[in-house]
Amino acid sequence: MTRTITIENMPPTVTGRTAASSGPDPVTGDEDFRFHALLFPNRSLTADGFRRVLAVVIGVNLVNAVIYFTLGAWPVAFFCGVDILIVWWAFHLSYVQGRRHERVMLTDDALWISRVLPSGHETRWKLNPFWARVEFDRPASHETQLRLVEKGRVLILGSFLSPQERGELADALGAALSKAKTA
CATH class of the missing domain: 1.10.287 (Helix Hairpins)
Incomplete structure (x- = not known):
């Protein structure tokens, strides 16, 4: 089976060092999440x-x-x-x-993805959960990408995670998106 490497082509909603203060707040403090994940690279040494x-x-x-x-x-x-x-x-x-991280937040009306680089530069994407879908090739290998696709645009998630962790995230996020679409 031939795997293709996809290039990320989804334009961000908000970007910049201070995206958290300048852009729209992705969620209010009292909002319930259908799905929430904070992703960090693995650190092998304390x-x-x-x-x-x-x-x-x-x-x-x-x-x-x-x-x-x-x-x-x-x-x-x-x-x-x-x-x-x-x-x-x-x-x-x-x-x-190791300071790089990504945050995935699914609410009733939006799927927010936030990527923070080690420099503190933050990029956010807002996706419609009814249009978004998760793509992940099985069996998982080192090159396998976890892709969020919305209207032909692609966003790569968790590139720093292990293949098994990307697969678990794909399963959990896919299930959460399915529930959001039926609710």
Whole structure:
């Protein structure tokens, strides 16, 4: 079976760093949700685990730096310090990317999708739940996309989730949209 990668072509309703304050409020505080999901990327290492890994990296590089420095190869000690900085920087970038999230909110009259990038830039889409449908290819693989389609326009959801998580989200959101259409 051939899978095609779909390109997102749905224009946002509201966009910008302060979309939450400048755009229409997607839901009021007392509104009941038919479906509500907050999606975050998976983080495989806690803050305590990061400190432990960095401590091991620092320890190993410090021992190597001392050995090479005593042997007269002092430039190697400099590169051991650079190794520590590179490992810290890579983890820092990973944690920054972990701030990305998406929020899916289904009410009686609208399906709101909010995507917040690590920079704080927010993009929102408002879809009509009677026109929106969920598309997800089975069996799920790494390349499988969860697509929301409304009148030929496509919005990709949860690209940072695992294939199993995207499948579970597709099932739950599809069921919620079906209930909203029949109610």
